[in-house]
Amino acid sequence: MSLILPLLAGAALMTAIVALRYFAVSGTMAALTLCLHPIAGPAPARRRAQVQREIAWSLLAALIYGIPAGIVGALWQRGGTAIYAGNPHGIVAWLALPASALAYLFAHDTWFYWTHRWMHRPAVFARVHAVHHASKPPTAWAAMSFHWTESLSGAVVVPLLALVVPIHVAALLTVLTVMTWNGVINHMGWEIYPRRWVAGWFGRAVITPSHHHLHHRDYRCNYGLYFRFWDRVGGTDRGWARELLADRVAEPAA
């Protein structure tokens, strides 16, 4: 009984934080999109209905993400997780910050790539993943627009890692920030990074909006979340959606 109330409070608090973070970041980037890159897409009424659907599914996802995150937060306060805090002492402790953040991102990316690929099998797609692809083209509000079964699959990875793989709380917050940032920008329908970044080592290693946009356009390619590694290994990397780079000085080669 003594643990149930803190767990419930943690889950409610994290759900509120995830939802508020979603409104703040998606709302800002949706407004920026309206100003900088208004899309000649579906009629306004259809667009409005699509955004309403994206927000409704995303709020359900906030609850599904918030519950395990809140439970881990409550356990952390009781020393029951692998999350630690305090000033790092020594070079190894400092190097552990980026190393653990990268390890978390890579683990999440690995899980996402293979489950995402599996969700594109016709029988699974209709039941699980069609919700995310119902947005044509997606908007910044589609960052967490997933069917609840898909949200469940995405919500458990980082909390489970936090129980067993040591990570500093600052590195964990960095991971959550990257997760939010990528989820929003990759659905805006325009490339936010400069051309030389997309064409350089960054765009060759990291998934940028024009990379994930091609997944929403062509479906059976570019399944990754953060890195292009698994798409390259799995033979599913098809480079960028060229139309998002059309306003750039020159297109990078894939």
Ligand SMILES: [Zn+2]
């Ligand atoms: Zn997507």
Ligand SMILES: [Zn+2]
């Ligand atoms: Zn997909």
